[in-house]
Amino acid sequence: MRNWFSNLKFRYKLLIGMIAITTAALLLISQLSYSYFYKRNTREVLKKAEQSVETAGAVLSSQFQSLSAATNNLLVRKPFPDMIADIANNSFDGYSGYYQAASDEMASFFQNHAQVNNILICGENGFLFSPYSLGFGGSFETLFTENIWEYPLITVFPTRQNLLFRQGGAIPVSYPVSYSRGTGTFAYRDTEGKYKARVIILMDTGQIRSYFDQMSNGYTYCMYLADSNGIPLDIQEEMYPDAFGTSLEALVAQTDNLRGEHLATDRDELVVSTAAIRFCDLKVVHISRKSALTGDIQEFRSFFFMVWLFCSAAAALLAFGLSHFLTRDIKTLGDIIAQINRRSYQTKVVFPRADEISLLGIQLNQMYDTIQLQLLQIKEEEQKKARAEIQMMSEQINPHFLYNTLECIHFQILNGHSDTAGSMLESLGRYLRITLSVGQTFISVEKEAEHVTSYMEIMNRHSREGVHFTCHIDSHLKNCKIMKVLLQPLAENCLKHGFGNMSLETWPVAPQITISITLDQTHTHMVIEVSDNGKGIDIPRATACLTEEQPEGRDHFGLNNIYRRLMACYGTEANISFVSIPYLKNSVIVTIPYDRNEFSNSP
Structure with a gap:
């Protein structure tokens, strides 16, 4: 119950609280009023009963004495x-x-x-x-x-x-x-x-009953004449059965003057008052029922019940209105927080009032501004750090590749193959110009394709039978900016892992590497697929090496380097996946956002 109430909305808590307070207050008021009116009513009834029996006793004493004297004179x-x-x-x-x-x-x-x-x-x-x-x-x-x-x-x-x-x-x-x-x-x-x-x-009982009726009040159950044994003389048991109980007769017989004595019976609780008559030990007895005393008070219960219904309805309406008034600004605060969580809080909400909730809203706006400023500073610092890291990773050159290329050029010169050496130097120059382009993080797709093409030209000079290389780019994507040195490490992996440790002359099929750069069906992401027809990809191992903090050896450095730079440039919107059909098609698929140019203006 406690948890259930704690989880309710504020307006329902307010509604239940106000109805509970209203109910408790009305119950307390009704109980106090009922007790007060019952006691007052009882006092008035008892007072009237005492006056009635005293008056009736005095009058009947006088009448019986007069009757006795008149009877004596007559006889x-x-x-x-x-x-x-x-x-x-x-x-x-x-x-x-x-x-x-x-x-x-x-x-x-x-x-x-x-x-x-x-x-x-x-x-x-x-x-x-x-x-x-x-x-x-x-x-x-x-x-x-x-x-x-x-x-x-x-x-x-x-x-x-x-x-x-x-x-x-x-x-x-x-x-x-x-x-x-x-x-x-x-x-x-x-x-x-x-x-x-x-x-x-x-003696005519009609006369006596008429007199007793005049002396009775609205709360009188019965007023009658009793003998010394408490037995009623002027009434019949069929009409007033409560007056003929043995306990009541014994009570009346034992005490001459009762004043509001309470006597419980099977039917009801009786309130008894008596007065003695100075003739033959007779007594006038007045009886009121407790149910009659509380009869009028029942109207108060009905009245308070109706008041409770009205007040509860009024409390409910007031609670709804008040809760709407109080929760309006709270709901606004909730909407602000939700927009902040969705990163869509663009237009500041103005709080014109000076109450506590408005002050909280103003402080929330101030806190949001402070956090945004801090986030901007952190973002700038992270971007600087990311640029430095990306620059460092993208400008790393495989020393073995450079040494082997230079030795190959030297060998071609010694053998008199000056044209071949010149072509290799030209390709190496284009390759290094892009690799060592300090300050540039993003380059056009066309430039990146030239970079990987230069690399493949150099690598094909190392062997007599080269790898057939093709690159397909959608025409409208050539000028789009992408992260530099993205394709070359993937092509290098194809050579190293797809065709490594085997003679290309004895390869069962003509070795080839294909690069395809297109848009996905939704036109929101650029899809870069680097494929070969080599031995295949160990997909679990390749997937694991993407997120390794420090990949084991140079064999896994390329993919890890690319993945880290993609995360730094594009965040979680970038993705790398693998498809492998050995000796048919083994692909590394890179997906990056098409319209993301956050680093394109980097110096």
Whole structure:
């Protein structure tokens, strides 16, 4: 990954870097914002929940106390004491007389307490009185599955169906009453030896739920009334299953006033607040779900995600624009370096600005000028050195050739062959005039052909049967400049290696040397081919001797000398190759550039 990133182009590095920075910044901002808003939202919800349960607890405490006092006033007024005593005593004589008076008293009670929808008075024998009986006597067991006589204190039972109207729910509040007609004492408890009964007030859950709904907020999962065991009284498990968990009931039962207590359940994490009601150990419970607390915060996530997409797109566009702006000059520097490598940097690029990259470009131009100047100086020095070396190599004369030629001329003079001696002296003069032409590195092709022809004329005078020599030059190449003393060493090699150590009189075929100077098919190089029909060329050995630093003996000096001078004059554009078919055609092929005249104006 590291290597992959390191090998990316600068603009992609900048793009990835800006998107990474943008993403990291937005993730940090979103996380901090999410945490901040979640905590703030949670604090506000908990504060509202605390206010709601405290207010509801205070209000319901007041209402239940008021209801309890009103119930007490109702039950001590006639005809209720006598009616309760008769019901408890299983006496029905005065029931009809009690009915109208009790109904009138209860009607006033219902008007003052809207949350109460019915009052039931029952005895242990199952006798029941209610101003709205409507068949309650036959469905009492349906209304109360509990054994109400097992509860000797005032008890609030969980909600159940309102059998009066067959819809809605009712919360029964059971008052145990004992009354002694002889002593006239009345008590809210079961007293041994006294008549006992149960006065049951049915409270409308719709009224309680409506009040709790008013006290709730948008984050409230459920607000309800619970007994001392933490069991919900005014709600059903089908609607609020989380409120009926055993862990929640135990938590509510153990602590009177909870403030934002967190409780994990299988479905969700609950936030619980409670407030005690000063009546029968009742409690108001407020529950919020953590998922509800974070519900609005999810919008922030969506918002930040959209912001991230927008910012990433903006960062990408900005990165492309910025990278283009920054890499424009860098690309220019790269183009300059590429042109320098191709040796085609002719027109200097101007950097008008004063930033770091422009300064680098200016310094690159200055460095290029300095290097070019140094290269020019080095080139001039190398050329001087090359000219001296070429001059030295091209003007080397084989002393044996000169001695033998002079002895041959002397022999011809002693024998009276003055014409032959004169011709040899004339040929030797032409040969030396070109060989010793000091200061000239390049001569015309025609002059070079005359030089090798003079050499062959001299060499043919040494033997009675000479070598047939021909030289073919394209007419338009005669005035072209080539390196001097190029052909003579090649012709000398033909004589030495092609026909050496054998008598030309006994040669199987007429010995001949042919020189051909033409252009190649592309007209970019001059091809010089020196051929003979001698014994052949040892091509591997001949090829190896071209680049030898110090060739072994004089046998290999000619080719090495030519190759070194060709490299000095023409560089790698010059080439020497060999073809050998013994006794048919053995060729040394020299290729030089046709339009290369760098040394043609040398002094």
